[in-house]
Amino acid sequence: DAGVIQSPRHEVTEMGQEVTLRCKPISGHDYLFWYRQTMMRGLELLIYFNNNVPIDDSGMPEDRFSAKMPNASFSTLKIQPSEPRDSAVYFCASSSSAHSSYNEQFFGPGTRLTVL
Amino acid sequence: AQSVTQLGSHVSVSEGALVLLRCNYSSSVPPYLFWYVQYPNQGLQLLLKYTTGATLVKGINGFEAEFKKSETSFHLTKPSAHMSDAAEYFCAVSVTGYKLSFGAGTTVTVRA
Numbered sequence: 001d002a003g004v005i006q007s008p009r010h011e012v013t014e015m016g017q018e019v020t021l022r023c024k025p026i027s028g029h030d031y032l033f034w035y036r037q038t039m040m041r042g043l044e045l046l047i048y049f050n051n052n053v054p055i056d057d058s059g060m061p062e063d064r065f066s067a068k069m070p071n072a073s074f075s076t077l078k079i080q081p082s083e084p085r086d087s088a089v090y091f092c093a094s095s096s097s098a099h100s101s102y103n104e105q106f107f108g109p110g111t112r113l114t115v116l
Numbered sequence: 117a118q119s120v121t122q123l124g125s126h127v128s129v130s131e132g133a134l135v136l137l138r139c140n141y142s143s144s145v146p147p148y149l150f151w152y153v154q155y156p157n158q159g160l161q162l163l164l165k166y167t168t169g170a171t172l173v174k175g176i177n178g179f180e181a182e183f184k185k186s187e188t189s190f191h192l193t194k195p196s197a198h199m200s201d202a203a204e205y206f207c208a209v210s211v212t213g214y215k216l217s218f219g220a221g222t223t224v225t226v227r228a
Contacts (some may be wrong), residue, residue, distance in 0.1 A: 004159070031214060043160075043206065043218040056215060060187055095214075101212050107152075107159030 002026075004108035006092050012114045018080040021111045024073055025094030031103055032065055035091040037110070043091075049075065050097075081102050082115045089113070118143040118209045122219035130227045135194040136178075137222050139207035142188065146199060149190040150208040150216065151181055160206065177201070177217045 005024040024034050032090045033048040047057040050057055060067070064083070069075040079086055089110045095103035123138040141147055148167050152160040164175025171183040177200075181192045190207060207219040 042220045043215075045215060048215065093123075097214075104162055104165065105160075105216065107161070109157075109159050116134075 004092055004094050004109035006090075006104055006111050008111060009109065010112045010114075012116065013082055014116050015080045015083055017115075018078065019082045019086075019113060019115075021077040021090050021092075021113070023077070023092030023108060025062075025075070025092070026096075026106055027073070028098070029094035029096045029106075031095040031097065031105075032069060032075050033093040033095075033105060034075070035089060035093065037089045038087075046077070079113075082113075082116045087113055087115050090104045117207065118147060118211050120207045120209045120215050120217060120219040122205075122207050122222050124222055125220065126223045126225070128225045128227060130199045131199055132196050135192075135197045135224065137192040137207075137224070138201050139181075139190045139192065140188050140220060141207075143209055143211055145211050146156060146192045149181075149183060149191075149209045150210070151175065151179070152206045152208060152218075153177075154204045154221075156186060156203075156205065161203075163192070197224075197226050199226050206211050 007022045034046040036044050046059045047067045049069045067077045089112050090112045092108045093105040095105045120141045150165045151163040153163050154160045163179050166173050166174050166183045174180045179194045204221045204223045206221045208216040210216050
């Protein structure tokens with residue numbers, strides 16, 4: 001399996017611009033998670049989906065952030081408008097509930113976002 | 117709500133020495149506990165996990181951790197450090213099995 005795929009790997013943009021991060025989960029996984037990693041705040045769960053439906057978005061910092069999962073093989077995290085404090089590494093992870101009572105999450109390589 | 121505290125943001129060990137990374141958790145119900153490793157410029161990779169049953173769990177790359185309910189701890193150890201163990205290590209807790217809460221991370225450096 002190719003693992004979780006994220007694109008782009010690096011993104012540099014200017015304040016006020018719209019940013020879209022993309023994620024392709026592992027085929028067959030029914031959970032998808034978006035995380036943000038910064039030096040100050042560590043790893044934070046932003047939102048997660050089950051069977052393409054958002055379950056918990058309590059970690060989304062503000063209305064400038066939105067996430068969608070139109071189908072089982074694709075998700076986006078959008079920031080509009082972007083601000084310098086959004087600079088971070090954004091990770092996507094996926095997991096499967098099919099075989100156990102817990103979810104081992106498989107992480108993508110991350111997207112490093114820099115907002116100037 | 118659940119949370120974890122990792123004691124020590126940075127640990128330096130000599131090659132061949134014991135690696136000990138400390139993690140204490142807080143949870144109102146029996147937790148699931150995890151250790152993840154992150155190599156530079158990569159995503160996180162699961163090292164090992166505790167769900168139920170045996171309290172000593174073995175993971176990849178020679179790591180193991182012991183769940184101690186009385187101490188609310190889940191410390192990670194490796195008897196002999198290798199240069200390739202240099203990375204950042206995260207302890208995580210979940211009560212649902214789905215939503216993880218991560219600790220702040222511990223960076224391990226290995227001296228030759």
